[in-house]
Amino acid sequence: MDRIKIVGGAPLNGVIPISGAKNAALPLMIASLLSEDILTLANVPRLADVSQLARILGNHGVDVTVAGKRPGEMELTGQTVRLDARTIVDTTAPYEMVSKMRASFWVIAPLLARMGQARVSLPGGCAIGTRPVDLLLMALERLGAQIEIENGYVVATARDGLRGAEIEFPKVTVGGTHTALMAATLAHGTTVILNAAREPEIVDVADCLTKMGAKVRGAGTSTIEVTGVSRLHGTHHSVVSDRIEAGTYAMCVAMAGGDVLLQGAQPELLQTALDVLTEAGAEIAATNEGIRVRRNGHGIGPVSVTTAPHPGFPTDLQAQLMGLMTRAKGTSRITETIFENRFMHVQELARLGARIHLDGQTATVEGVSVLKGAPVMATDLRASVSLVIAGLAAEGETTVNRVYHLDRGFEQLERKLSACGAQIERIAGER
């Protein structure tokens, strides 16, 4: 298995191109199942999750082809993926495939809406929490689907098609909102989704569906209205930029010091996180090209943050913020409200000398003046990158093991950081 080696202490200066968002690319690829035509997606990040989803869609009969390597480019800027879902050969998503990636469960919605049936393995828990799918199933039932659980599979049927309905989520769920939105596009009549997630990736998917002929209003607000149509056509869509990747690199710069342009980042998509970084002492400026992040001279100040659905502080940046706060001049408090077990990074950060006390869902981080490099273990995607952030400021060498977690969600991380002066390299493991 590959490892990432970092020697801390180098400031970051230069340009980091921000990739297309994993959390938009995955549902967009899944949305291809809705159409008997071709969906072409540009700015798709080269990530393990994208490759895995391509295999899952291939199993359903989607012809997935990749183009778009521009000559001379460092391969940092994404790819163009063509998805031809004209023929669906199989409506089952098997355990071996779904268990590797939670978002793949969402195929249930377009398969059911278009084919009237789907058999999808339950995804199971993961390192950050139990992650049930009850609300996704509730949404499909509201649209008239019959749902049975058989041998670990969700068997969903709607022989006469789905019917528009009111779906009110008791808590905000991104996956639930994607599922309801996709399923409703081909339902008879109008669906109203209440307490919908407002994440920018929902908006991106809704924009693409609209280009495919869907009738969607209100995406980005907590009420989304969808009027079903009989079929969707193909389109070309470019994946929105990754606000979590942008926030992560902004925290890398805040940690290491320096001056970096996050090229292509859209500040309006991560305003809360940028405000927190400003409070912590980073200088943030929106430019025509993206977001410029600087920290020179003065230290990092402590902050108190509680994660919340968009537009609140994202849970997907919680671990990274904790990595940054390990070096703050003072005590920070970070409360996680979305996932019950998203603190796996705490014990690994402690190996570098971080002082973090956990009490229920709140971590109290007492900033230290020195971190010291050590071997550490990645436990999940965002936890892994929090270790990279800490490693950028730690004295000596930090080795992050189990890099496959990082490869799920960060395109060319070590190349992007080393191009800005970080001493970071990938050490290839035995295959």
Ligand SMILES: CC(=O)N[C@H]1[C@@H](OP(=O)(O)OP(=O)(O)OC[C@H]2O[C@@H](n3ccc(=O)[nH]c3=O)[C@H](O)[C@@H]2O)O[C@H](CO)[C@@H](O)[C@@H]1O
């Ligand atoms: C691929 C993708 O986009 N993943 C993101 C998505 O995950 P995902 O869509 O899985 O997260 P949700 O927004 O659905 O989860 C929010 C909360 O609702 C709970 N819940 C969810 C569904 C359900 O049926 N029942 C239930 O109780 C979850 O356990 C969690 O506590 O949103 C999360 C919250 O912003 C992000 O951290 C993930 O990066």
Ligand SMILES: C=C(OP(=O)(O)O)C(=O)O
């Ligand atoms: C938790 C994440 O992803 P997923 O929902 O795919 O596990 C994430 O992107 O941080």
